Amino acid sequence: MTTVQTAPIAGQKPGTSGLRKKTPVFMGRHYLENFVQSIFDVVGARHADGAGKTFVLGGDGRYFNDRAAQVILRMAAANGAARVIVGQGAILSTPAASHLIRLNQTDGGIIMSASHNPGGPQEDFGVKFNMPNGGPAPEGVTEAMFQRTVEITEYRILEAHDVDLSRIGRHELGGMIVDVVDPVSDYAALMESLFDFAALRAMFAGGFRMRMDSMCAVTGPYAVQILESRLGAAKGTVINATPLPDFGGMHPDPNPTWAKALMDEMFGPDAPDFGAASDGDGDRNMVVGRGIYVSPSDSLAVLAANAHLAPGYKAGLKGVARSMPTSAAADRVADALGIARYETPTGWKFFGNLLDAGRATICGEESFGTGSDHVREKDGLWAILLWLNILAVRKQSVADILKDHWAKYGRNYYSRHDFEAIATDRADAMFAALRASLAGLPGRQIEGMTVSAADDFAYTDPVDGSVSTKQGVRVMFSDGSRIVYRLSGTGTEGATLRVYLERYAAGPDGLDLDAQVALAPVIRAAHALAGITAHTGRSEPEVIT
Ligand code: G1P
Ligand code: ZN
DSSP states (O other): OEEEEOOOOTTOOOBTTBEEEEHHHHTSTTHHHHHHHHHHHHHOSBOTTSOBOEEEEEEOOOTTHHHHHHHHHHHHHHHTOOEEEEEEEEEOOHHHHHHHHHHTTOSOEEEEOOTTSOOSTTSEEEEEEEOTTSSBOOHHHHHHHHHHHTTOOEEEEOOOOOOOTTSOEEEEETTEEEEEEOTTHHHHHHHHHHSOHHHHHHHHHTTOOEEEEOTTSTHHHHHIIIIIIITOOOTTOEESOSOOTTGGGOOOOOSTTTTHHHHHHHTSTTOOSEEEEEOTTSOBEEEEETTEEEOHHHHHHHHHHHGGGSGGGTTOOSEEEEETTSOTHHHHHHHHHTOEEEEEOSSGGGGHHHHHTTSOSEEEETTTEEEETTSSSOOHHHHHHHHHHHHHHHOOOHHHHHHHHHHHHOEEEEEEEEEEEEOHHHHHHHHHHHHHHGGGOTTOEETTEEEEEEEEOOEEOTTTOOEEOOOOEEEEETTSOEEEEEEOSSOSSSEEEEEEEEEEEOSSSSOSSOHHHHTHHHHHHHHHHHTHHHHHSOSSOSEEO
């Protein structure tokens, strides 16, 4: 065991979901080691009585995943951990890691991922710590880790050969046990416990056709095992099924822009019944019907309204939680079901307390994230399987299910416009001006709408009372329309401005417009109120979802 002298490295502040940086930064001298030591300094590798703790370790397989895993293992051993459960090849999807943490009642886990950000020698890498409940560390914990990084003087590491992570079974590293496990089997068993696999097998056997795009990322082996092997979907249903260190050059973010091939197929002449995609680390999902795109906010609402059709949720839901920028479609379902609903800041970590306290069963974000209390992360394949279970029971197309949903609840037209890699000072100046204007906005007429309220979203956690401020600027209109502005907390280059746009149509007319068309006045108002072009020099977003 060696103690290595080091010095603080600037900028090791975890964002929305862990510490994410360009891979060369993470590979820089002491960079990974400083952050991992800060994790162990805060959470401790030993219990109070001196006994070593148990952790889970895995990642999405991106470039540097394998090397980083060996460093983290050697540091865990040197810090006194008793046992680490590692996915074979250092691979675990984020939801599977969350499940293993819970299933084995461990003391938490380290996940190596930059989620949907591209991977490779010049792309992104990330590390985050998840708590014993399986969920991302809350802000108080990540802040304490950051504070350690600014005062760190040394880290502990074992000098040892690599552990052979390709071999399933028990290994030993300087007195620490390393259990290499199949990344898929426990997760697949969990899915089988929640969904009616017999009904799904029958649906596929009856000719139901699906396309799953794993985007050369971590869900490939999970999707092949579950969809093709266990449920009998046709071989080749899952495409881009082999995880690659650079995701095959793809941007593994399941949205209409980056999963364009899937969109083209689903809107093409021989479209299958159902299309889905997942992201780099397997926690996001996109769902597409034949000729119809399902916005994530609508997906959350449809899942909440129909979850009771799946065995794991037949007792009904305790509540539904959504992030603030997510549309209010799920709120309408919660109100109709007479269950609680919650509006949290962006980021999955805010759902953890609600799930742990049994206040919510299903959660979702507009950013292609949906999940439930089965783990403490969003879960791409879970959402896809719940959709399949609903389709198997209702025996309707995705388009018909959406149309029925809108007819019953009305439609929350929704879109997000992203302006990427803006100079940070220009983005900050725009927000300063916007915040300064908020008090004067109520009552203002714009684009035929009247501003009813405007604020900077703050959240008080109903379980532990913690307060999170400055979580996004909201402008609400009296007709139910809404604009939200916030800056991304996961980007690694400059600032990314996200503008979230929403407009409610009660129906029965006007329920089948193109979202961008329906939202046109809201989009114009969003530009006018914030002076987006004047501040950022951009008039068009890079990504529209
Ligand atoms: C983005 C999404 C957010 C999600 C996070 C992690 O964060 O907007 O909903 O929880 O990625 O997947 P952002 O970059 O907006 O901070
Ligand atoms: Zn992800």
